[in-house]
Amino acid sequence: MIENDLFKALADPTRRAIFEKLADGSMNASDLRQGMTISQPAMSQHLAVLRNAKLVREERQGRFVNYEVDPEGLALIAGWLAKYRAYWPARVDALRDLLKDMDQ
Amino acid sequence: MIENDLFKALADPTRRAIFEKLADGSMNASDLRQGMTISQPAMSQHLAVLRNAKLVREERQGRFVNYEVDPEGLALIAGWLAKYRAYWPARVDALRDLLKDMDQ
């Protein structure tokens, strides 16, 4: 179940930090480790979880593997959230405004 | 960290099922158990986690405790999602339309 993979992937603070880094620009696994106290295998495992959750996707570039945010995961979360729109508070108006901006 | 509590709370499929039930209408803990193979203490513990994540809130009603969706948790997720709006795919247009409907 992809929804399960998604929330489980985001439940780990290290993985959210990795995702946030990638949101600031795509990087390979080694560059991602810069500034984080994390072993190479740990990073690789985290990336595998994020990839499986469709939050991140890879693109082989020779010896390196470039990682970037996969919009699909975000869309899935948005879809989950949309199911509960009846309960969204007025505060979510901010989000609606952001979406309006997206219209260009 | 509330963000952590949020995603950790949603990472469990049983808790998501409970949340979904509550989204269809507020209920007390005993009613929530109907149709779920889950012990009373397990339900109580799950509700505590959801409460702590601001996904659910309680309202004592005599001997019963009525539970309902807490919009705050949903707003927090929406806020998290909004940080990555640069990556939202066109598919999220559907979400935008839903938000437009919310305007009444």
Place this chain on the structure above:
DNA sequence: GAATCAGATAAGTCTGTGCTTATATGACGT
């Protein structure tokens, strides 16, 4: 093709967490 480097996988350990049974709390009816 051998050495090197980026990254993935394997195997083991340790902590976190979801469950259980047992017990406590707190509100109601009699």
Place this chain on the structure above:
DNA sequence: ACGTCATATAAGCACAGACTTATCTGATTC
């Protein structure tokens, strides 16, 4: 006040998962 019912808490167990070190794969360069 006492028994009962709804829910919470305690304590213990078992499994999931995040980490480690060691090893493998696969691409680059010489």
